[in-house]
Amino acid sequence: MEFPYYPLNDFGPAMKGMVIGGLGIFHVFLAQFAIGGGMLMCYFQWLSQTGREPAAREALDGYFKFLVLVSFVAGALTGVAMWFTTIQISPRTIGMMVEEFHWIWATEWTFFCLEVAAGYAYYRCGGGLADRARMTLLALYSLAAWFSLFWINGILSWQLTPGGWTPAGSVWAGFFNPSFWPSLFYRTFAAMSIAALVACVVVNAHPRLSLGERDALIHRAAHFLIPMALMPVLGLWYLYAIPPDSRAWALGGSAAMTLFTGVAAGASLFVGLYALIGLNLQRVTINGATATLLCGLAFVATGGGEFVREGVRKPYTVRGALFSNSIAPSEVAELRRVGSVTRDPYPLRHPQAYPNDQVRLGAKVFRFLCGVCHTMDGANGLVHLAGTWTLEQLRLNIAKLQLTKPFMPPFAGTADELEALVQLISWTRAGRPEDWPLSNEVPTIVQIDRWLQEAGIHPASQREGKR
Amino acid sequence: MSAPFPLGFPAPTAFYLSFYVLTLLIHVMFMSYVLAGTGYLVAVHFLPGGFAGSRHRAPLAEILRDWMPFALSGAITAGVAPLLFVQILYQRAFYTANILLFHRWMAILPVLIAGFYLLYLLKIRWVTEGPPARGGFIALAAWLCFGFTGYSWTENHLLSLQPAAWPVFFGADSLFFWTGALLPRLGLWAAGTIPVMALLLGWQFRLTYEGTPYVPPYEIRRLALVALAGLLLSALAGVGYGSFLSPAAREFVQGAAGEPYLGLALIGWLIQAAIWLTVWKRASLRPGLLGAASLGAFLSVLGMTVLREGVRITSLPAGRLYALHERASQVGGLPVFLFFLVLNAALVGWCIVLARKAKSSPGPGEDLRDLLDRR
Ligand code: HEM
Numbered sequence: 001m002e003f004p005y006y007p008l009n010d011f012g013p014a015m016k017g018m019v020i021g022g023l024g025i026f027h028v029f030l031a032q033f034a035i036g037g038g039m040l041m042c043y044f045q046w047l048s049q050t051g052r053e054p055a056a057r058e059a060l061d062g063y064f065k066f067l068v069l070v071s072f073v074a075g076a077l078t079g080v081a082m083w084f085t086t087i088q089i090s091p092r093t094i095g096m097m098v099e100e101f102h103w104i105w106a107t108e109w110t111f112f113c114l115e116v117a118a119g120y121a122y123y124r125c126g127g128g129l130a131d132r133a134r135m136t137l138l139a140l141y142s143l144a145a146w147f148s149l150f151w152i153n154g155i156l157s158w159q160l161t162p163g164g165w166t167p168a169g170s171v172w173a174g175f176f177n178p179s180f181w182p183s184l185f186y187r188t189f190a191a192m193s194i195a196a197l198v199a200c201v202v203v204n205a206h207p208r209l210s211l212g213e214r215d216a217l218i219h220r221a222a223h224f225l226i227p228m229a230l231m232p233v234l235g236l237w238y239l240y241a242i243p244p245d246s247r248a249w250a251l252g253g254s255a256a257m258t259l260f261t262g263v264a265a266g267a268s269l270f271v272g273l274y275a276l277i278g279l280n281l282q283r284v285t286i287n288g289a290t291a292t293l294l295c296g297l298a299f300v301a302t303g304g305g306e307f308v309r310e311g312v313r314k315p316y317t318v319r320g321a322l323f324s325n326s327i328a329p330s331e332v333a334e335l336r337r338v339g340s341v342t343r344d345p346y347p348l349r350h351p352q353a354y355p356n357d358q359v360r361l362g363a364k365v366f367r368f369l370c371g372v373c374h375t376m377d378g379a380n381g382l383v384h385l386a387g388t389w390t391l392e393q394l395r396l397n398i399a400k401l402q403l404t405k406p407f408m409p410p411f412a413g414t415a416d417e418l419e420a421l422v423q424l425i426s427w428t429r430a431g432r433p434e435d436w437p438l439s440n441e442v443p444t445i446v447q448i449d450r451w452l453q454e455a456g457i458h459p460a461s462q463r464e465g466k467r
Numbered sequence: 468m469s470a471p472f473p474l475g476f477p478a479p480t481a482f483y484l485s486f487y488v489l490t491l492l493i494h495v496m497f498m499s500y501v502l503a504g505t506g507y508l509v510a511v512h513f514l515p516g517g518f519a520g521s522r523h524r525a526p527l528a529e530i531l532r533d534w535m536p537f538a539l540s541g542a543i544t545a546g547v548a549p550l551l552f553v554q555i556l557y558q559r560a561f562y563t564a565n566i567l568l569f570h571r572w573m574a575i576l577p578v579l580i581a582g583f584y585l586l587y588l589l590k591i592r593w594v595t596e597g598p599p600a601r602g603g604f605i606a607l608a609a610w611l612c613f614g615f616t617g618y619s620w621t622e623n624h625l626l627s628l629q630p631a632a633w634p635v636f637f638g639a640d641s642l643f644f645w646t647g648a649l650l651p652r653l654g655l656w657a658a659g660t661i662p663v664m665a666l667l668l669g670w671q672f673r674l675t676y677e678g679t680p681y682v683p684p685y686e687i688r689r690l691a692l693v694a695l696a697g698l699l700l701s702a703l704a705g706v707g708y709g710s711f712l713s714p715a716a717r718e719f720v721q722g723a724a725g726e727p728y729l730g731l732a733l734i735g736w737l738i739q740a741a742i743w744l745t746v747w748k749r750a751s752l753r754p755g756l757l758g759a760a761s762l763g764a765f766l767s768v769l770g771m772t773v774l775r776e777g778v779r780i781t782s783l784p785a786g787r788l789y790a791l792h793e794r795a796s797q798v799g800g801l802p803v804f805l806f807f808l809v810l811n812a813a814l815v816g817w818c819i820v821l822a823r824k825a826k827s828s829p830g831p832g833e834d835l836r837d838l839l840d841r842r
Contacts, residue, residue, distance in 0.1 A: 004559060007637040009569050073583045076543050081576045083550070084565065088573070091562035098554045099791075103800025109548050110804070110811040116544050117815040120537050125825035133821045140814055171799040347638040 013378025036195025038142025225275035264304025362424030399451035406460035503664035512603030582612030661697025732770025738763030
């Protein structure tokens with residue numbers, strides 16, 4: 001077996017997950033805006049062509065310009081950016097996904113093409129078309145946008161809940177996985193809500209609509225917020241579908257994850273209550289500032305949700321198949337034997353910055369095994385997390401990494417590598433002095449080895465399952 | 468390899484290579500329009516007599532400006548499919564080059580977003596009715612954005628082909644990958660996009676002005692000259708790039724697998740050169756001429772794209788790649804893709820049919836016709 005080493009960049013004080021999470025929020029928000037926006041425009045077109053709301057046509061064309069400027073440009077490019085970022089952070093993960101799902105992605109691409117064609121046809125010519133043709137273009141546009149969600153949703157939900165999928169089995173077993181339906185519905189309703197909130201902003205800002213027209217249109221748009229009432233149920237269905245350990249992180253097991261879950265739920269609840277009670281039941285109206293604020297809250301909810309979705313996969317990027325640090329569970333034993341970085345062809349970037357070869361080795365081990373989730377002294381920094389630990393505690397807790405925190409993968413290196421990592425941590429903790437002694441006591445290594453064996457090579461969720 | 472590309476490869480490899488080449492061709496079409504088109508816009512704004520302060524003297528520029536955001540959307544969307552196939556074909560090499568270039572590579576995304584909005588800016592009245600230099604500088608900024616993007620793809624491509632250079636490049640923490648082949652290759656691409664853009668623009672021009680009594684001959688001549696200059700430059704860059712090819716690559720180009728395509732590319736080049744000379748002489752863009760030039764351009768671009776691919780795949784370790792393609796070819800989903808490919812292509816066609824029915828809309832053509840009639 002030859003392990004596929006990739007060069008690993010240092011993201012500075014930022015955690016790699018933060019980078020992808022941050023970008024993901026933008027992209028998901030824009031994409032959901034495009035999806036919900038398509039549906040909303042169909043609704044507005046229908047309102048106008050059936051004479052129910054003649055001003056809807058005017059509002060619709062204003063909304064569409066906005067959608068094209070924002071979503072066609074930034075939405076499409078942040079999508080490519082998601083891909084590129086995933087490559088930066090975990091080429092093996094994206095490689096595995098592409099290998100398994102390339103025809104799904106290729107299918108999604110045909111829908112992108114339709115989305116662009118229908119969207120631009122409407123954009124350029126919609127003004128001069130009869131109602132039927134306008135409706136057709138808008139329907140094709142929103143259908144294409146929604147289907148792009150349908151396809152990508154299967155791939156992303158597979159990462160957390162592969163369900164009955166096996167590498168040799170059917171691709172559809174992975175695609176229609178246990179969290180496919182709850183997350184598809186959830187995202188569809190989220191998309192409708194975002195579109196409705198943006199509509200409130202756009203309608204308010206529309207110069208050619210009278211106050212009465214604005215009011216009427218805003219209450220029409222608010223109908224798209226009604227499905228939000230189902231989102232708590234869908235959220236629970238989703239939580240029920242994901243693995244118990246992931247569910248536990250989101251609901252108290254990890255402070256950060258629980259916080260994000262709370263933020264997402266709280267922001268959604270606020271928007272939902274305002275929408276249901278204020279807009280739909282009491283028929284209060286909403287001005288541009290409030291609408292913008294609600295959009296902001298929806299963005300926060302999307303953000304919280306995306307962080308949780310990215311976060312609860314730990315210690316995997318593909319559940320059961322690939323750990324977050326791009327090591328397959330089946331490779332851990334071999335890497336423990338030969339060493340995790342023994343064959344890594346990529347040198348350290350500033351080798352002279354380290355006091356000796358042992359610490360240099362530690363830096364390579366850190367880069368390979370821990371760098372996806374930790375920095376040394378920035379976000380989720382090891383020096384802060386283990387700042388007060390004794391050397392013994394460091395050794396024990398890292399050797400039993402998956403037991404220290406169940407959302408970490410098992411340590412996949414030798415005892416010597418582990419000791420080198422411990423030396424790196426304590427050298428950094430000591431303020432990076434120029435001289436640093438080597439630590440090469442045989443009993444230490446023997447003890448680490450014993451701890452490694454006690455911890456075993458399986459992740460915590462599987463160990464518990466076995467007991 | 469004793470059969471023309473892609474027949475000499477194992478079936479799964481040949482299969483993915485074909486999809487890759489076909490989808491890349493679509494990308495090249497749109498991307499050429501964007502890159503060479505913004506270049507054209509820069510030139511007409513700055514060259515004496517090019518823009519001459521009034522937009523109806525430059526109907527070609529007007530069309531370009533009008534369609535440019537759509538073309539960029541097209542280039543991006545069409546880029547997604549080859550982006551998918553390149554990951555199956557050359558997984559590790561492609562990813563490694565991406566990661567090694569890191570910030571440099573990721574920069575193409577904000578740069579493209581900026582370029583996109585600059586294209587919209589080119590269409591607003593403050594620019595179209597302002598002094599030519601205003602539009603010129605905006606077009607230049609956009610052109611730099613797209614040039615940077617093209618440069619990045621070339622740099623990434625060349626870096627992906629040199630596994631031996633990877634660890635050194637990483638250790639040195641370099642931002643740019645420099646190699647002698649970079650400039651001629653980039654020149655080849657930059658020049659090669661010009662005739663493709665001229666052709667697409669020629670068609671648009673033809674369709675826009677169909678049936679109008681007044682067709683400005685100086686615009687047609689200028690278009691022909693631009694195309695001819697592009698052809699000439701691409702020939703020069705092609706010869707330059709050829710001198711950097713490795714022996715293995717040369718073997719491919721001159722062997723049974725590559726030679727037919729080299730021939731196609733040359734024949735296509737000759738056809739295009741002959742047609743654009745005719746266009747220049749007669750100041751006419753008859754559909755027959757445009758059709759022949761289209762055939763020529765297709766042959767040239769197809770030939771060059773295949774050669775580009777052959778050169779790459781013969782320079783990477785074959786065994787591991789073939790195994791990967793074999794594995795990938797066993798996953799399901801292909802019938803679903805083909806079904807939706809056909810269905811969605813038909814629906815795209817329907818969108819175009821619907822859009823063409825919109826007679827009363829103030830489309831760009833109508834707009835221009837009014838202007839010209841008034842003259
Ligand atoms: C206006 C913007 C763009 C320009 C000017 C451009 C230009 C180019 C050029 C010159 C190449 C050939 C590189 C070489 O062979 O040396 C290329 C290849 C490619 N482009 Fe684009 N591109 C643009 C945008 C995009 C985008 C946004 C994507 C992704 C969605 C994309 C996807 C690709 C792919 C996958 C290849 C093939 C790369 C390979 O096989 O190594 N392009 N592009």
